[in-house]
Amino acid sequence: MSASLYTKRRVKNVLAMSFSLLATAIGLFFLAWILWETLSQGLAGLKPQLFTKITAYREEGGLANAMVGSLILNILGIVIATPIGVAAGAWLAEYSMRSKLGPTIRFLNDILLSAPSIVLGLFVYTIVVLPSKYLSGGDITFSGLAGGIALALIALPVIVRTTDEMLRLVPGTIREAALSLGVPQWKLTMQILVRSARSGIITGILLALARISGETAPLLFTAFGNNFMTFNPLDKMPSLPQVIYEYTKDPSPDINVLAWAGAFVLTMFVLALSLVARFVFSRSKVSHD
Amino acid sequence: MHASASTAVPSAERTAEAARNAKDTRDDRIFGWVLKGCALIVLLALVGAAGSTLWLGSDAFRTFGFGFLTSATWDPSNDQYGALVPVMGTVGTAFIALLFAVPVSFGIALFLTEIAPQWLRGPVSSAIELLAGIPSIIYGMWGLFIFAPFVAEHIKPWLMNNFSADPPDGKVSFLVQHVPGIGKFFSSEYPFFGAGVFTAGLVLAVMIIPFISSVMREVFQTVPTRLKESAYALGSSTWEVVWDIVVPYTRTAVIGGIFLGLGRALGETMAVAFVLGNTFKFSLSFLETGSSIASTIANQFGEAQGLQRSALMALAFLLFVVTFIVLLIARLMLRRLKTREGK
Numbered sequence: 098m099s100a101s102l103y104t105k106r107r108v109k110n111v112l113a114m115s116f117s118l119l120a121t122a123i124g125l126f127f128l129a130w131i132l133w134e135t136l137s138q139g140l141a142g143l144k145p146q147l148f149t150k151i152t153a154y155r156e157e158g159g160l161a162n163a164m165v166g167s168l169i170l171n172i173l174g175i176v177i178a179t180p181i182g183v184a185a186g187a188w189l190a191e192y193s194m195r196s197k198l199g200p201t202i203r204f205l206n207d208i209l210l211s212a213p214s215i216v217l218g219l220f221v222y223t224i225v226v227l228p229s230k231y232l233s234g235g236d237i238t239f240s241g242l243a244g245g246i247a248l249a250l251i252a253l254p255v256i257v258r259t260t261d262e263m264l265r266l267v268p269g270t271i272r273e274a275a276l277s278l279g280v281p282q283w284k285l286t287m288q289i290l291v292r293s294a295r296s297g298i299i300t301g302i303l304l305a306l307a308r309i310s311g312e313t314a315p316l317l318f319t320a321f322g323n324n325f326m327t328f329n330p331l332d333k334m335p336s337l338p339q340v341i342y343e344y345t346k347d348p349s350p351d352i353n354v355l356a357w358a359g360a361f362v363l364t365m366f367v368l369a370l371s372l373v374a375r376f377v378f379s380r381s382k383v384s385h386d
Numbered sequence: 387m388h389a390s391a392s393t394a395v396p397s398a399e400r401t402a403e404a405a406r407n408a409k410d411t412r413d414d415r416i417f418g419w420v421l422k423g424c425a426l427i428v429l430l431a432l433v434g435a436a437g438s439t440l441w442l443g444s445d446a447f448r449t450f451g452f453g454f455l456t457s458a459t460w461d462p463s464n465d466q467y468g469a470l471v472p473v474m475g476t477v478g479t480a481f482i483a484l485l486f487a488v489p490v491s492f493g494i495a496l497f498l499t500e501i502a503p504q505w506l507r508g509p510v511s512s513a514i515e516l517l518a519g520i521p522s523i524i525y526g527m528w529g530l531f532i533f534a535p536f537v538a539e540h541i542k543p544w545l546m547n548n549f550s551a552d553p554p555d556g557k558v559s560f561l562v563q564h565v566p567g568i569g570k571f572f573s574s575e576y577p578f579f580g581a582g583v584f585t586a587g588l589v590l591a592v593m594i595i596p597f598i599s600s601v602m603r604e605v606f607q608t609v610p611t612r613l614k615e616s617a618y619a620l621g622s623s624t625w626e627v628v629w630d631i632v633v634p635y636t637r638t639a640v641i642g643g644i645f646l647g648l649g650r651a652l653g654e655t656m657a658v659a660f661v662l663g664n665t666f667k668f669s670l671s672f673l674e675t676g677s678s679i680a681s682t683i684a685n686q687f688g689e690a691q692g693l694q695r696s697a698l699m700a701l702a703f704l705l706f707v708v709t710f711i712v713l714l715i716a717r718l719m720l721r722r723l724k725t726r727e728g729k
Contacts (some may be wrong), residue, residue, distance in 0.1 A: 119530025120493020188421035223438035281410035283417035311521020
């Protein structure tokens with residue numbers, strides 16, 4: 098009786114352990130599968146013209162304008178989101194203790210972090226693209242600026258959260274030491290706390306950049322896309338993810354090859370960014386010890 | 387030495403100090419306001435997203451009333467719009483995603499916290515996290531070109547042969563003959579076409595596995611070691627420790643993690659837009675093509691005018707409200723664990 102119970106428990110345990118191994122294998126298998134396809138299909142389309150020609154030439158063209166557009170949009174997004182995000186994170190970590198608003202904002206920020214990006218894109222469409230009709234006195238104008246603002250909204254919660262967390266990791270003794278020397282709180286925050294949490298905050302910014310580099314949905318109705326090279330943020334602006342989206346839907350296999358090549362470039366960029374972010378973060382940990 | 391001279395210097399210093407203190411206080415207050423203003427942008431973004439979609443979608447809500455939620459017609463040529471098909475597509479894909487992602491994530495978290503040797507934990511968890519880093523448009527491409535054809539060739543025919551009332555091989559299986567209604571969920575007009583609710587759900591499952599498993603792994607690690615050790619000391623097996631100690635201890639946070647994944651699955655756009663088929667026919671079947679709220683907006687918003695644009699905004703409002711509630715529940719449940727930890 099007890100022997101059979103023992104066997105039953107052992108069998109159950111072995112089953113559970115093998116299920117767990119299988120689950121891990123499934124996860125790793127899909128990662129390898131997706132990366133392998135992106136790599137093998139993408140390398141086929143990796144030609145010099147990919148980086149020198151623009152999308153207007155279709156099959157004979159490249160993705161140069163989309164890459165430049167993506168770069169501009171990402172820089173716009175990060176440049177808008179970073180000061181606001183760091184400031185909001187600093188407020189949460191240093192100033193919000195006495196108010197009830199602090200925990201609420203922290204909570205809402207976590208929700209914004211996983212809110213559907215397409216809805217945020219529509220929000221920016223309503224507040225930036227639609228009013229452009231009144232400002233320009235004519236048609237509704239999609240613009241790189243609108244795209245940048247949409248991306249900034251997606252980057253913002255990432256930066257707020259990491260800044261908040263990193264500042265709260267700074268030992269309280271540093272604050273006490275500075276305050277006892279008579280340093281005003283704003284100087285303490287800007288010149289001591291933000292500086293000592295610098296690498297953690299940079300990690301957050303890099304992660305936010307990785308996140309927005311792959312965003313497509315909110316750009317569809319803000320930056321809109323363009324087949325030509327443009328450096329003007331008030332013009333419609335192409336981006337890598339959006340060109341990939343359009344070229345994937347295209348029935349022509351030659352165009353699909355370009356989409357894969359673009360996917361390869363994008364994936365490598367995003368993965369490299371997250372690796373760099375991890376490296377910066379691991380260094381920040383060492384410096385705190 | 388005049389007494390007045392010796393007191394004049396300190397008093398001048400004192401006024402300077404007082405002025406500096408006043409300036410510091412003022413600067414501090416302005417600085418605090420600026421920071422607070424930046425923090426309020428987070429609040430504004432959420433309220434604004436809800437408000438703007440409701441405002442621009444109000445036309446559709448007014449025109450169709452409550453019927454907007456229950457009508458299955460989506461007909462731009464006659465300007466008739468109902469949300470039922472996209473809502474069902476969103477819920478259906480998310481349901482399938484959870485069905486596959488939850489057990490797999492649990493297995494991964496179990497492996498990473500209890501089974502794997504120390505040296506393997508870091509690399510494996512980094513690899514799983516890489517899955518979260520891959521842009522969703524890449525998932526979409528892979529889904530369209532690689533995974534959907536794979537489903538059409540290997541998975542869908544098998545499912546239809548075993549569970550459908552009109553299987554491609556013509557032999558209705560024992561199960562379908564004896565379980566009434568099951569065939570309805572597995573029928574398809576195009577047995578060899580890969581796109582559909584099922585395929586989209588699977589792609590979403592892969593996308594949300596890293597989120598759910600990383601929450602599970604983190605909360606499993608918060609279980610006090612002495613609890614686990616005492617169970618082991620009483621002769622429990624690894625599985626018994628996990629199922630009877632770790633899971634009950636972390637239950638709310640685990641559910642929070644699952645809801646977090648659900649929130650992601652509901653709002654995902656690009657991956658789903660590629661593998662769902664984007665049709666607006668009402669169907670209960672998982673193997674049939676469909677559309678989701680996010681994919682409908684992505685596909686149609688660019689060309690939409692008038693009432694159609696308003697209907698899409700109304701859809702966005704619905705999506706936002708639903709994901710907001712789901713994420714709210716997720717965060718509340720995750721926070722309860724933090725309070726217990728004393729953070």
